[in-house]
Amino acid sequence: xxxxxxxxxxxxxxxxxxxLDTADELARVSERSxxxxxxxxxxxxxxxxxxxxxRTRISFEAAAKRLSAxxxxxxxxxxxxxxxxxxKDTALTLEAMGADAVVIRHxxxxxxxxxxxxxxxxxxxxxxxxxxxxxxxxLDAFTMRRRxxxxxxxxVTIVGDILHSRVARSNVLLLSTLGAKVTLxxxxxxxxxxxxxxxxxxxxDFDEVLPKTDVVMMLRVQRxxxxxxxxxxxxxxxxxxxxxxxxxxxxxxxAIVMHxxxxxxxxxxxxxxxxxxxxxxxxxxxxxxxxxxAVLYLLLGGSEPAIGKETE
Amino acid sequence: MSEAGAxxxxxxxxIKGARILGGEPQDILLKDGRxxxxxxxxxxxxxxxxxxxxxxxxxxxxVDLHTHLREPGREDAETVASGTxxxxxxxxxxxxxxxxxxxxADTAGVVEQVWRLGRQAGHCDVQPVGAVTVGLNGTHLAExxxxxxxxxxxxxxxxxxxxxxxxxxMRRALEYVKAFDGxxxxxxxxxxxxxxxxxxxxxxxxELGLAGWPAVAEEAIIARDCLLAAHVGSRLHVCHVSxxxxxEIVRWAKSKGWQVTCEVTPHHLILxxxxxxxxxxxxxxxxxLRTADDVRALRxxxxxxxxxxxxxxxxPHPVExxxxxxxxxxxxxxGLETALSVVQHAMVDTGLLDWAGVADRxxxxxxxxxRLDGHSExxxxxxxxxxxxxxxxxxxxxxxxxxxxxxxxxxxxxxxxGMVLPxxxxxxxxxxxxxxxxxxxxxxxxxxxxxxxxx
Ligand SMILES: [Zn+2]
Numbered sequence: 123x124x125x126x127x128x129x130x131x132x133x134x135x136x137x138x139x140x141x142l143d144t145a146d147e148l149a150r151v152s153e154r155s156x157x158x159x160x161x162x163x164x165x166x167x168x169x170x171x172x173x174x175x176x177r178t179r180i181s182f183e184a185a186a187k188r189l190s191a192x193x194x195x196x197x198x199x200x201x202x203x204x205x206x207x208x209x210k211d212t213a214l215t216l217e218a219m220g221a222d223a224v225v226i227r228h229x230x231x232x233x234x235x236x237x238x239x240x241x242x243x244x245x246x247x248x249x250x251x252x253x254x255x256x257x258x259x260x261l262d263a264f265t266m267r268r269r270x271x272x273x274x275x276x277x278v279t280i281v282g283d284i285l286h287s288r289v290a291r292s293n294v295l296l297l298s299t300l301g302a303k304v305t306l307x308x309x310x311x312x313x314x315x316x317x318x319x320x321x322x323x324x325x326x327d328f329d330e331v332l333p334k335t336d337v338v339m340m341l342r343v344q345r346x347x348x349x350x351x352x353x354x355x356x357x358x359x360x361x362x363x364x365x366x367x368x369x370x371x372x373x374x375x376x377a378i379v380m381h382x383x384x385x386x387x388x389x390x391x392x393x394x395x396x397x398x399x400x401x402x403x404x405x406x407x408x409x410x411x412x413x414x415x416a417v418l419y420l421l422l423g424g425s426e427p428a429i430g431k432e433t434e
Numbered sequence: 435m436s437e438a439g440a441x442x443x444x445x446x447x448x449i450k451g452a453r454i455l456g457g458e459p460q461d462i463l464l465k466d467g468r469x470x471x472x473x474x475x476x477x478x479x480x481x482x483x484x485x486x487x488x489x490x491x492x493x494x495x496x497v498d499l500h501t502h503l504r505e506p507g508r509e510d511a512e513t514v515a516s517g518t519x520x521x522x523x524x525x526x527x528x529x530x531x532x533x534x535x536x537x538x539a540d541t542a543g544v545v546e547q548v549w550r551l552g553r554q555a556g557h558c559d560v561q562p563v564g565a566v567t568v569g570l571n572g573t574h575l576a577e578x579x580x581x582x583x584x585x586x587x588x589x590x591x592x593x594x595x596x597x598x599x600x601x602x603x604m605r606r607a608l609e610y611v612k613a614f615d616g617x618x619x620x621x622x623x624x625x626x627x628x629x630x631x632x633x634x635x636x637x638x639x640x641e642l643g644l645a646g647w648p649a650v651a652e653e654a655i656i657a658r659d660c661l662l663a664a665h666v667g668s669r670l671h672v673c674h675v676s677x678x679x680x681x682e683i684v685r686w687a688k689s690k691g692w693q694v695t696c697e698v699t700p701h702h703l704i705l706x707x708x709x710x711x712x713x714x715x716x717x718x719x720x721x722x723l724r725t726a727d728d729v730r731a732l733r734x735x736x737x738x739x740x741x742x743x744x745x746x747x748x749x750p751h752p753v754e755x756x757x758x759x760x761x762x763x764x765x766x767x768x769g770l771e772t773a774l775s776v777v778q779h780a781m782v783d784t785g786l787l788d789w790a791g792v793a794d795r796x797x798x799x800x801x802x803x804x805r806l807d808g809h810s811e812x813x814x815x816x817x818x819x820x821x822x823x824x825x826x827x828x829x830x831x832x833x834x835x836x837x838x839x840x841x842x843x844x845x846x847x848x849x850x851x852g853m854v855l856p857x858x859x860x861x862x863x864x865x866x867x868x869x870x871x872x873x874x875x876x877x878x879x880x881x882x883x884x885x886x887x888x889x
Contacts, residue, residue, distance in 0.1 A: 232713030253643030314640030
């Protein structure tokens with residue numbers, strides 16, 4: 123594996139499977155209700171969040187702590203960063219603290235890439251602008267595998283604002299690496315112009331792809347997009363691209379429904395669908411911690427096995 | 435190699451064995467600011483300084499239509515003195531200083547100030563560009579006539595950095611400058627199509643999650659402006675064309691006989707948007723780097739003359755404005771000191787253009803577009819007896835890795851650091867006076883030409 127996890131494209135098929143298998147083992151351990159592993163004792167993980175995301179930060183924090191790492195939360199709000207300190211200066215500060223890994227969330231695409239030039243530790247991208255969110259894709263793949271087994275040949279349909287979605291980018295890359303067939307569904311305005319160069323299919327017609335869908339992933343569609351003429355009204359959007367009970371019924375029996383959150387119920391997903399047994403939305407949150415543990419463990423190259431010596 | 439820098443007593447310089455436009459070796463005698471003789475075995479008067487130009491190519495002093503000197507306002511990035519020093523080292527004898535300074539060059543006072551600073555620095559002529567609209571705000575015409583009539587004699591007007599997007603205002607500007615044979619140089623960028631734009635819209639912007647800057651935003655403005663220029667019978671110059679489509683539109687406009695000219699930057703001739711994969715904002719520029727297909731079309735258009743000129747769009751920025759996240763970084767790259775090398779690499783070494791073609795695109799045609807050709811003292815004229823002795827001696831046979839640390843520009847934002855580029859400017863002469871010898875500035879020539887004679 124590479125030293126950093128910035129893009130899902132950084133992962134070979136072997137890397138991705140190793141992370142998922144490691145996460146499986148870790149999940150088994152935590153099912154035996156052992157809270158902490160000593161694996162990363164003495165290592166420092168910095169959570170560097172330039173953008174508010176309590177969910178993701180808590181997930182990484184829990185993952186690092188369950189591996190016994192020291193965690194420093196560095197939130198940009200109210201710190202020197204919001205007073206105009208540059209990313210580079212922040213990076214130099216982290217270097218001085220001796221961070222072994224920096225988990226960064228940033229509103230600018232490419233910020234983790236830049237950071238990786240300035241720090242010695244591993245950089246983990248926890249979401250950068252409209253670029254990528256690789257650990258979200260890993261936890262999505264992990265969730266799919268637990269429900270469906272292997273992803274090889276499985277049809278995954280991702281619906282919504284693909285253009286502005288870092289989750290979609292990472293999922294397309296990772297899922298195609300893992301052998302799944304990905305179809306993106308969106309109004310043409312919410313697809314990048316060069317989407318035909320991506321390793322996936324594209325459709326403007328949700329209903330057409332439903333019958334052959336094993337996994338449907340609904341992305342949040344921000345209401346502000348409406349004002350920029352990406353689509354005319356909320357009502358029209360949800361009529362054409364929302365997942366309601368009728369559409370759910372047209373999918374295969376064992377098909378599952380995913381959402382990376384935060385959801386807008388009634389817009390891209392009907393409340394009853396989000397809460398149905400076929401929805402994995404709650405599992406996704408729990409799986410997030412497990413997968414992030416696997417990522418941190420493998421990146422920080424703990425010389426000891428991830429599982430083994432256990433603390434009480 | 436030469437003693438010309440040390441004692442300039444006689445003022446006479448004999449250049450021995452230079453290959454004019456790549457032709458057979460000849461001697462060139464410079465006297466009283468003019469070319470006094472061209473031929474083999476020329477002898478100057480006894481005090482003449484001799485410059486050995488064996489294996490060097492002699493080109494007319496280069497003319498840049500598009501330079502950001504940053505003074506007044508951003509002297510931390512560049513000054514007229516440092517920018518013109520960089521220009522001389524790049525073989526330039528005239529630079530057109532863009533108007534987006536602080537204050538904006540939208541009055542006779544500011545353009546005269548910039549013009550005077552250029553004369554004081556003495557490294558090359560500074561020909562100020564006047565803003566089209568007050569404060570570059572795109573709403574009211576600046577006093578174009580006053581700038582034209584000023585000591586600076588402005589003929590090129592541009593809101594560069596911003597597009598004159600209002601069609602009525604653009605039409606009026608095109609019409610108005612006809613009164614003094616001016617030209618509007620348009621930065622073609624439809625603003626609504628490029629809100630927040632970061633990178634050429636295409637495969638790379640999609641992959642990198644950077645907001646797209648679509649080719650059509652450039653092409654739509656160029657098409658509109660060509661039609662407007664034709665309608666009112668005016669001259670239009672298009673700054674930094676960057677797409678294959680732009681070239682096609684200009685080619686079509688020229689085929690109609692319309693007075694449309696355009697320029698291309700050196701960087702758009704060799705760099706592509708693939709470089710943005712590093713997210714290093716050193717590659718962030720406006721218009722953005724495009725695709726390999728665009729690069730090919732631009733080279734062909736420069737070769738066939740559809741593109742009239744190479745213009746650097748030299749855009750200095752301090753380190754802190756580039757050492758950031760991509761979206762937060764300033765747009766632009768420096769280019770004066772590497773332009774000729776890039777053109778050799780992209781155009782000459784590929785067989786697309788000979789040295790006569792280089793002279794045409796980097797000196798004659800830019801001088802004509804800027805209407806410098808009407809002034810008998812102005813550089814950018816063909817090297818013939820009687821012409822002003824403004825020329826560049828260039829060694830195309832050497833290669834070197836580009837070292838930003840060696841540059842005279844105050845800024846270091848070159849995209850070519852470490853890249854091996856061919857050629858080296860050995861000497862530059864401005865009206866018979868060496869500004870560069872042995873590849874080095876002859877020194878700060880403070881007060882070189884402080885005469886206030888208006889042209
Ligand atoms: Zn411009």
